[in-house]
Amino acid sequence: MVIGTRLKKLREDRNLSQGDIEKRTGLLRCYISRVENGHTVPSIETLERLAAAMEIPLYQLFYEGDEPPTLPNLSKRRTTEELALDAEQEKELRFFEKVKRLLARIDEKDRQLLLYMAQKLANR
Numbered sequence: 001m002v003i004g005t006r007l008k009k010l011r012e013d014r015n016l017s018q019g020d021i022e023k024r025t026g027l028l029r030c031y032i033s034r035v036e037n038g039h040t041v042p043s044i045e046t047l048e049r050l051a052a053a054m055e056i057p058l059y060q061l062f063y064e065g066d067e068p069p070t071l072p073n074l075s076k077r078r079t080t081e082e083l084a085l086d087a088e089q090e091k092e093l094r095f096f097e098k099v100k101r102l103l104a105r106i107d108e109k110d111r112q113l114l115l116y117m118a119q120k121l122a123n124r
Helices: 003-013 018-025 029-036 044-053 080-105 108-123
Strands: none
Touching (some): 003 029
16 A cells, blocks of 8 residues: 555545645645655654544554454563563573583583682682
8 A cells, every 4th residue: 555645545535635734734735745646755743643634543544444453462562671681681691602612612621620710719
């Protein structure tokens, strides 16, 4: 769907001119024309202004039914803190994977010495 074509159809269905939309939104008529002809892609904020000017809910710019579309069952969204925690855990996991790879490359005698030194430092 081309948003400009949909905007033009909705505007014409309500018997509004581009000048009427200009007065209601404060957007220039030439900008409205550019959007309707597909030369410019409007931002979400601009789409909200256009929907308000035509006195329709925003979803009708993208959906042709009379009722709002049914929403899919979305999983619980995570907060920024949860995402940051996951990023920190991932960073730690990468670190321990790297340590594991490096420990696998050294011989047993050096590994025992390294573990002995780590135990001594942990006991301090």
